[in-house]
Amino acid sequence: MEYYIGDIVKMRKSHPCGNDLWEITRVGLDFRIRCQKCAHSVMLPRQQFARQVKAVISRGDPELTAAVRPHFDLPKPKS
Numbered sequence: 001m002e003y004y005i006g007d008i009v010k011m012r013k014s015h016p017c018g019n020d021l022w023e024i025t026r027v028g029l030d031f032r033i034r035c036q037k038c039a040h041s042v043m044l045p046r047q048q049f050a051r052q053v054k055a056v057i058s059r060g061d062p063e064l065t066a067a068v069r070p071h072f073d074l075p076k077p078k079s
């Protein structure tokens with residue numbers, strides 16, 4: 001699944017503050033997510049993040065993500 005900066009995701013486990021909604025602030029090999037209740041930030045490897053996401057609540061901006069994403073992380077064009 002494709003994730004964008006600004007996506008709000010629901011995680012399988014809740015944060016100690018009691019919230020389970022997180023905003024994606026960085027995408028790439030690692031993901032940085034920020035708790036929507038207490039603003040605590042966590043960095044997760046892509047594979048761990050993909051396993052822990054339960055649902056995407058709202059979508060972020062794909063153009064913003066493309067502008068800041070490293071070019072080596074973009075999908076390869078189909079020939």
